[in-house]
Amino acid sequence: MSHQPYENWLFTKEDLEPEHRQALSEHLLTCPECSQRAKALESVEMLFADSSTPSPKPGFAHRWQTHLSLYREKRQQKRMLYLTLVLFSLAAMVFIGLFLIHQTNFNWIYSLSQFIANFSLFAVRVNQIWQVFQTLTTNLPILIPVMIVFGVGTLSALFVLIITWVNSMIKLYQPVKQGVQ
């Protein structure tokens, strides 16, 4: 026997249309399984309705104040521990760095200045290229699409050439391999 849609109506607990309610009542009279479930659900709901509301033991708010104080204390301890760890790590890093500088003959100041100089040069080059590009886009905007087409065309031609070359190499290699065998 099909229990649908009666089971849905039973467990959704939504207000049913009068004809649906009638159909459900008729089904419950003929279907022992659905009838048993309906009675069980009714019993559960009655059990829930009859139950008392549990209350905390007296002094809950006072205990909460203590709980809050303990929580703050723990948080403070955690912060202190974290701060100590950070300071210790920093001190250890500084110590190791100083030790390495002392132990090696490496000229740190010279290397650093070289790095800064190289980086500055690189930045200047990038800036120049960007300025050239900006000048082109402002003064010769018509050239941009031409350049793009030219660039794409060149790249495509190069790609086709590479593919052709690879294909030729494969074809050249295959007869030699067969001849050896």
Next chain:
Amino acid sequence: MSDQEAIWIEKALKGDDTSFGFLVEAYQKPVFSLCYRMLGNSRDAEDAAQESFVRAYQNLKRYDPNRSFATWLLSIASHYCIDQMRRRRLDTVSTESLPPEILPDRNAPNPEKEYRQGEREALIQKLLADLKPTDRAAVVLRYWYEYSEKEIADVLKISVSAVKSRLYRSRQTLAIGWIAMENRSPVKERRPHESPAV
């Protein structure tokens, strides 16, 4: 939210612990009750309720005054309990033996009534233990707080359709659980509100 609560919140936002203490006093019972229904015993419920209030205090700046404070608080508590249940796998803990708090208090005016109440509580916990954490929260909010599906969706931060399907599945599970307990029980005939475990 009452005007008094708004004042307490405003003062608590300025760092006044005492004002938040008044809010704790006002909402301790609903929060504890939710935690108890979710976690199944008084000790864990107390810890969860305390922690929920601490989290609420910490995140008070994020509270939107246009929203109900109770809903916001219960949302924090239910999410904390769901996390706890997932972490401790409390949903699989056996409730065959009665927890100590439901044993009859011999000094109580009516120990038999206390015992019956304890048995009912044990039965409720046994039925709820079959539900997944979020389903359990939805059931608790529906049946003990009489929240609408929309309110449950707000508390649990899920869609209304998800709440509907969770409640549907939970009702099925609860009904099947009840039938299973009835079948295990030697006494077959009883009134609907009576416990099958009796």
